[in-house]
Amino acid sequence: MSTEMFIASEPDINKRLDLFLSEKFEHMSRSYVQGLIENESVKVNNKIKKSNYKLKFKDEISVEVPIPVELQVEGENIPIDTIYEDSDVIVVNKPQDMVVHPAPGNYTGTLVNALLYHCKDLSGINGVIRPGIVHRIDKDTTGILVVAKNDNAHNKLAEQLKNHSMTRTYYALVEGNVKQDEGIVNAPIGRHPVDRIKMAVVKDGREAVTHYKVIERFGDYTLVKCNLETGRTHQIRVHMAHIGHPLVGDNVYGYKKQKFNLKGQVLHAKELGFIHPTSGEYIHFDSELPKYFIELLEKLRGRVSK
DSSP: OEEEEEEOOGGGTTOBHHHHHHHHOTTSOHHHHHHHHHTTOEEETTEEOOTTOBOOTTOEEEEEEOOOOOOOOOOOOOOOOEEEEOSSEEEEEEOTTOOSSOBTTBOSSSHHHHHHHHOOOOOOTTTTTSTTBOOOOOTTOEEEEEEESSHHHHHHHHHHHHTTOSEEEEEEEEESOOOSSEEEEEOOEEEOSSOTTSEEEOTTSBOOEEEEEEEEEOSSEEEEEEEESSOOTTHHHHHHHHTTOOBTTOTTTSOSSOSSOOSSOOEEEEEEEEEOTTTOOEEEEEOOOOHHHHHHHHHHHHHHHO
């Protein structure tokens, strides 16, 4: 890790922080710079700021720049549940206990490793670690993901995510009896002020909007359908915990002691819809709930009927 220092001059006044740094580091994309800012590797006058912070005269900007590491992510013969595939996209159903892309300390066994073996042509926009990955779901979350097979498809799908036109519907089992049949959680999400590994609803966080609707009630538990407007890290988990109904099995944002023998939060990315990057037609996909999820619901239904 090296630290670079800059001082804002008169031409930099009112310039966005991310734009300023992407101009200083010509080899870095603006999205990469924004990632550094989001990960708190950038400080202005020794304080954390957002990407859209407008610079002031003589602001002191420090940047902790990671030392480049040459990485080679290998394809692995891991089975993939492919729902749809053409020359632009591949839609897959991710199982539980699988990480979407390699990360420090976890460079094998990921969805990307599997994709590189089964599908050689993936977009290169996110580099060697995240080829083709337009959006992510957590390791223990199951369900649908769309992966881009070329840069044009990647850009068009990313734009749909940005303007909230991509349909993403999740099923979640939450703690407690959700009294309202439906509702909206509009609460900004950012890094937890104390536990930096976690996310939280924070005043200066990024906009986050989740729509939820009750599907079925089981007394002490509720099955809800959640639609995302935004896609913040751990958004559904954070938002449902924020309104007093953390996800069952979530020992990060929910209860430490769980009543069921689960590997993680009971959350499934069930539906995905988007405008096809080449045909321009809206296509929609639906996936079955995983076996463990179905069995848990059946167990709860049995409790209620007795």
